[in-house]
Amino acid sequence: MPASSEVAIVLPEGVALHARPAGLFVRRAMTFTSRITVVKGEREADAKSILGVLGLGALGGTSLVLRAEGNDADEALAALAELVPTLA
Amino acid sequence: MVGIVLVSHSAALADGLAEIVGQVAGDEVRIETAGGSSDSRLGTSGDRVEQALARADTGDGVVVLADLGSSILVVRHVLDYLGVNGRIRLVDAPMVEGAIAAAVVASSGASVADVALAAESARDARKF
Numbered sequence: 001m002p003a004s005s006e007v008a009i010v011l012p013e014g015v016a017l018h019a020r021p022a023g024l025f026v027r028r029a030m031t032f033t034s035r036i037t038v039v040k041g042e043r044e045a046d047a048k049s050i051l052g053v054l055g056l057g058a059l060g061g062t063s064l065v066l067r068a069e070g071n072d073a074d075e076a077l078a079a080l081a082e083l084v085p086t087l088a
Numbered sequence: 089m090v091g092i093v094l095v096s097h098s099a100a101l102a103d104g105l106a107e108i109v110g111q112v113a114g115d116e117v118r119i120e121t122a123g124g125s126s127d128s129r130l131g132t133s134g135d136r137v138e139q140a141l142a143r144a145d146t147g148d149g150v151v152v153l154a155d156l157g158s159s160i161l162v163v164r165h166v167l168d169y170l171g172v173n174g175r176i177r178l179v180d181a182p183m184v185e186g187a188i189a190a191a192v193v194a195s196s197g198a199s200v201a202d203v204a205l206a207a208e209s210a211r212d213a214r215k216f
Contacts, residue, residue: 023112023192030196050112050192051185051213 002034006067007077014088017058021087026050028083034070036080047080090194090203091118091144094187095137095154095163097130099123105187113191120144132162134169141166141176149175149200151207153187177204185210 011017017025029036029047036047040062045052047066058064068076092109096102102123109119122140125131132154144150152167154160163178170176177200179186186207193206 019108019112023114026192027114027195030193049189049209049213051189051210054188055214055216057216 002070003073004067004069005073005077006065007081008063008065009081009084011058011060011062011064012085012088013060015060015084017053017056017087019054022050022053024087025080025083026053028079029076032068032070032072032076032079034068034073034076036073036076037067039065039067089117089146089197090148090200091120091146091150092187092191092194092203093120093122093137093140093144093150093152094183095122095132095140095152095159096183097124097132097155097157097159099128101155105184108184109187109191112188113195117191117195118144118146119187119191132159134162134166137163137166138170141170145176149177151190151194151200151203152176152178153181153183153190153207154178155183175200177201179204179207181207181210185213189213 038045040056094102102121106119120140120143122136126133189210190203190207194203
């Protein structure tokens with residue numbers, strides 16, 4: 001059965017998932033085979049969909065949950081959680 | 089890697105969009121533009137489209153986004169004339185969102201079919 005995990009993150013001040021940072025985030029997500037979801041409140045987006053991630057409108061200070069299901073779920077979440085603070 | 093061609097009546101629009109798309113998708117994806125008429129006014133030039141397709145195609149195919157009206161007709165005419173057999177695809181998608189979605193997926197090394205699908209999925213994307 002594929003692994004499923006999630007991690008809560010807060011976007012640092014000055015890090016928003018808008019154009020360029022969202023592109024970097026989504027491109028990293030696409031390197032994993034797991035299904036990865038970004039949850040912001042009641043909205044969810046496919047982490048591999050640039051328009052989905054942009055549509056969340058996640059600004060600095062926003063709390064997000066990253067959820068992954070699949071064989072590389074843990075690696076995917078670790079990589080994305082590590083990437084986010086560097087996106088400013 | 090699949091290339092992207094942006095076709096607009098306005099060279100400024102096509103070039104500006106290419107700039108935004110490049111920033112989001114990174115500089116590995118080839119994004120080429122065919123903007124304006126052959127005498128550099130508002131319009132669409134089949135020659136410019138054909139040249140942009142040639143620049144964008146590194147062997148893995150091309151996805152084309154066009155603004156509206158005669159841009160669409162000109163691209164379809166060029167593709168008919170070239171007889172490209174599905175390797176070069178004009179997609180029915182909103183141009184800004186479609187180009188960004190297509191280029192990001194192209195940057196992962198996806199196929200023409202997957203890049204085209206990403207562009208067309210932009211029809212249903214919410215901006216907020």
